[in-house]
Amino acid sequence: MRKTYYLLLLAVMFMAGISAAQAEKRYVVTGGSLTDGGALESGYIEEGMSYVLQSGAFDVGTDPTPDFVKGITKSNIITDENLLEFVYDGDQEDGEIVWILKQVSTGLYLENKTGIISYTDTKARAWRFIIKDAISYTSEQMDAEPSEVESWACATLRTPNAQCGVGVVFCGADQTLESATRTNTTFLLNGALGGNPTLGNNYNQNMWYVYGVEEMPASTYIRNVLDEIVPAEGLDNLYNVGDEPGQISQALHDEMLDAYSNALTVANTEGVTYEMADAAIDRLKAAIRAAQDGAVKVKDGYYYFRSARTELNATYDNGSQLCWTYNSTWELPETITAADTKYIWKMTENPERPGSYFIQNVYTGRYVGAAERVGQYIPSTEEAEESYLIYPQNKDYFVIENPRLVENPIAGWAADGYPDCTALHTMKDGIGVVTWTTTAAASGWQFLHVEESDLEAVLADIEQVKLNTELKKAYDTAKAGYDAGFAYTSDASHGDPYFDLPGLVDSGSQYWSNCQDPQEGSTDALLEFNDPTSFFHSSWRADQTFTGKYHYLAADLNRAVSAIEFKTVKRINPGDNYNVAAQYPVKLEVYACNDTTDNAAWVRQGYITTNYVDSLVYNAGGTDRTYQNIVGYGSIAFDQPYRYVRFDVLTTGNNAAKVSGAPFFCMSMFQIYEATYVPEESLIEEVDADVRARFEAALNAANTALAANAATRKIIDELNAAYELFVENYPHPAEALAALNEAKAQLENAAVGEAPGYFPQSALDALSAVINECEPRVKDIMSLAEVEEVKNALNQALAEFAQALIKPADGKYYYLVSQTAPAAEDATETAIEANPNGSYVYPAGNGVGMKWLHPSDDVTYRPYTIWKFIHNGDGTFLLKNVMTGEYLNNPKDFTRSVIGSTEADTCAFTLRSAKVPGVFNVVFEENVYLNAEPGSKNVVTWSVANGSDNSAFSFEEVDVEDVENAYAGAIHWNVNPSKFTIITLPVDIYSPEGNAFSLVGRNANNLVLSPINGVITGGTPFFFKEEYGESTFNFETVETTVEGLANHTAGEALEVNNLVGTLAPISELNVGYGILYQGATIVDSKAHEGVANNSGYININVPETEETSDVVIPIDGKIDAVTNVVLEKNGDSAVYTLSGVKVRSHARTASDLKGLPAGIYLIGGKKVLVP
Secondary structure (H helix, E strand, O other): OOEEEOOOOOOHHHHHHHOOOOOOOEEEEOOOOOOOOOEOOHHHOOOOOEEEEEEOOOEOOOEOOOOEEEOOEEEOOEEHHHOEEEEEEEEOOOOOEEEEEEEOOOOOEEEOOOEEOOEEOOHHHEOOEEEEEOEEOOHHHHHOOOOOOOOOOOEEOOOOOOOOEOOEEEEEOOOOOOOOOOOOOOEEEOOOOOOOOEEEOOOOOOOEEEEEEEEOOHHHHHHHHHHHHOOOOOHHHOOOEOOOOOOEOHHHHHHHHHHHHHHHHHHOOOOOOHHHHHHHHHHHHHHHHHHHHHOOOOOOEEEEEEEOOOOOOOEEEOOOEEEEOOOOOOOOOOOOOHHHHHHOEEEEEOOOOOOEEEEEEOOOOOEEOOOOOOOOOOEEEOOOOOOEEEEEOOOOOEEEEOHHHHHOOEEOOHHHOOOEEOEEEEOOOOOEEEEEOOOOHHHEEEEEEEOHHHHHHHHOOHHHHHHHHHHHHHHHHHHHHHHOOOOEEOOOOOOOOOOOOOOOOOOHHHEEEOOEOOOOOOOHHHHOOOOOOOOEEEOOOOOOOOOOOOOEEEEEEEEEEEEEEEEEEOOEEHHHOOEEOOOOEOEEEEEEEOOOOOHHHOEEEEEEEOEEEEEEEEEEOOEEEEEEEEEEEEEEEEEEEEEEEEEEEOOEOOOOOEEOOEEOOEEOEEEEEEOEEOHHHOHHHHOOHHHHHHHHHHHHHHHHHHHOOOOOHHHHHHHHHHHHHHHHHOOOHHHHHHHHHHHHHHHHOOOEOOOOOOEOHHHHHHHHHHHHHHHHHOOOOOOHHHHHHHHHHHHHHHHHHHHHOOOOOOOOEEEEEEOOOOOOOOOOHHHHHHOOOOOEEEEOOOOOEEEEEOOOOOOOOOHHHEEEEEEOOOOOEEEEEOOOOOEEOOOOOOOOEOEEEOOHHHOOEEEEEOOOOOOEEEEEEOOEEEEEOOOOOEEEEEOOOOOOOOOOEEEEEOOOOOHHHHOOOEEEEEOOOOOEEEEEOOEOEEOOOOOEEEEEEEEOOEEEEEEOOOEEOOOOEEEEEOOOOOOEEEEEEOOOOHHHHHOOEOOOOOEEOOEEEEOOOEOOEOOOOEEEEOOOEEEEOOOOOOEOOOEEEEOOOOOEOOOOOOOEEEEEOOOOHHHHOOOOHHHOOOEEEOOOEEEEOOOOOHHHHOOOOOEEEEEOOEEEEEO
16 A cells, blocks of 8 residues: 655754754843834944844835844844844044944944845955935935935935834945945845845835844743744644654654743743743754654655645656646546656665765666756756765654764855855756755655555566657657658738638537636637637636646547648737737647547647748737737648547747646637548659668667567667668758748858958859859759758858958957947937947956947057957957957856956857858857947857847958057056056056055055056056046057067966066956955955956065055955865865965865875865876
């Protein structure tokens, strides 16, 4: 007999409560009530006192739930983690006090980081703000011209509740009361009730109440804790007493109830103290923990396991990942078949980690693996690599948790506050199983036990099921390819939406469905050929039951026919603004029979994919509207004449809309016609007779085997081989037509000239001659040899034509200019600015993505817009940047950023005409082109290049003799206004004396700098101090010619007295190196923090110095990476060089270091020698 184990455990808050290692202090707001007017004015907030922040969304009337900041989240109770202290940090120019916020329990500061808040131990990284009493405005007052807001630093759309007290806002100190505008202010936002606090700009969420705190009375404390750790249903309902999985002993059960009773007695004791309360709570927690630990565990054996996500589902392995039956139902079978073993898993305890289990799929033999990042699907593995802890989550479900991740959890999504993710969890919008928190509902699982004796009977049949499944997949693919070769004619007119000639169905009663909607639509509507708003609808109702796997439409044709064609029209829905309903049928599985009284008589005929190609004009609400691709067609030949036909709808235009796992569908018109085979229009007739005969024999053998569930490896291999040979011999005239059209388009858009992007007249003449010779040979029906002859002739002519395209000259210098079509004459300034027409492609520094410079920005002082064009001699080319010395990289895929690279062999590309005179497409791979992305000003790759689109570019030659025209002998560079910037340029410059500095050493908590005079060579890092509030600076280059600049770029960045330069960016430094924070302070680098391109950082062991200087930078950190290294999550240690550069993401064993150059590396805080 099969057993179902519904395993028990504690509720989420119950679990959280018992995990506390020690009692935590509780507090209440001063005075004990949130509504006695105790929220403080800004002027009453003092340094050195503890406060709590209550969301300004708190509403005494509608939602009086407390909502206090607690770290990065919120809580409705106050513990030490909620206590915050305001720390004085100077004054603004107008006298406003600047504060930073410190969490009392950790000593960490609220970090200056937009988005979900975080905390830092570095004071320099803290968010600086002013506190002002909130001034309430309406949206109308804010939107008025001019606005009625006096200072945006105080403004809010919330109205403080007088019962609470005074509402305040915290506004970033980078703006003053006068300089603050509606959009440049950053506030501490409350995230509304229950939402996480953030830093951002939202006047609906920027108000807070600030309260003082006092310790909670012990009698209140114990009652609050009991409410938190005891679920609403009571302890008596958490466990059943017994010896089945999830049950506990009578003794554990009794102690849990006795401990709870004792705690209630203490709570009601007059004069109860914290010591008495903690003792009672500790006893109860110990009893609950003992019950949890003593619950009977899962045993080795076989199970189905079902997610708590839906009522009826199962989990399976698709051969590479763990999946669940998303959007479909699965019910426990009465009798197990070999096919059911897909959902059965073998649990085997891991002897090296007792209490955890390897989980192996019976059907595939693969094991449940583990994801390494949030959102990644759980893979399946050939070997047993990961074992899982299995314990109850709540009354009905288990948690399946990876013990390795318990030690080093995966960090969850930022929007959820980066929760620890350790457990298997079903996705809500797909078949995948991922890693998420143990407490989430969809991280719960039920285990359904399978008796081994029941399973043994079908194990031998698994291999046959696998063969049958493989053969069916191969047969369906091959049969679809075979059927595509047959052309039919019928009375269904094509090219119009009309149904003028009668079909095989003349009454709606000839149609029927297994799941017709009981209230909407009708089969009669399918024959109302003048009204596309009339419709048939299969049921969309969740409680609708039906027979079979899919919704279908069936028809009585009144007589047996050998082939059919249908014509259909999608439904136009007046209730949805006359839009087309998305549930139109797409892929259909066709069955036919001659006796509907016997369900087994239905014979599968194959698939039809409805081809929606024709349009319809309809008066939609008084306006004629054209609906493109609304009329569709499909045809199929039967294996013998049949009277009845059935169309199972496998997919629709909106395949996500399903009932019990099956897509529901609707359509307006549907007529079926008898079809006649037309050999002279059928490409199948052009296939070699022997090849066709072999393929047909293989199809027949496969069909017979499938009917008998008797697939063999020999039948599968023969079908695959015969189909492959068939495909090789099947002609595709469309390919010849495509080649002809491309050749004609190239010719029509080519122009004669001598400049790059033009052609010699001889090239046009040659291509024209080939087009004239091939065009009469391109027909709807062609033999394979004819198709290949035409294609080869045209492709050869196109290749020769492309070769004749005049390219930029080898070794010359050019601007690479976008030739996107210009913005419309009446376009807005924003649209003009977003349009790349006439812009210059340039690198935003070494090793980073390309950008485009708008033509309104002068190229003077911007030598990085100049490129050297290089011929490789094999028809490929390179572009080398004059300033960075790097090549335009070839990403080899589309929708990718295009960066600079020092490796020439990865950067080759080809050129083709953009079908615009003088304009090119830069071609990386087939259908991968350089593209100037509008708006973002990023240069990327794209899959489309056609005329004057964003993939069109020209080469504008640079007059290298005219230095003033080329770049004027200086470099325009971004710097921090009135602050320091670490800069590493790839070319030699003259030091801007008085503004450029080298590192001398560390004197106490200051970095001492010394002025640099003379030349700063390329690759040398230096500190630059801007003095006039400007965000750019022009550095004078030593080389004054384009050629000289191009020939003197630095190949690598240097380290000078522990100041390490970077040309290309570093994605991640080790923890504890020195970085320049906001141009003002040297701080320790944090985990996952990198360094920008053309910048630098401070290496460890900065030399001490007794020198002093007028120019110093304060240090807020240790700059000691070795002692501050932290392990990455998931149990892996990243590998770093001694200079802090990350070279490997994970290293679990010594073998993971293979391939690294010899030297000393930092791994997990230890120095490791690689010989």
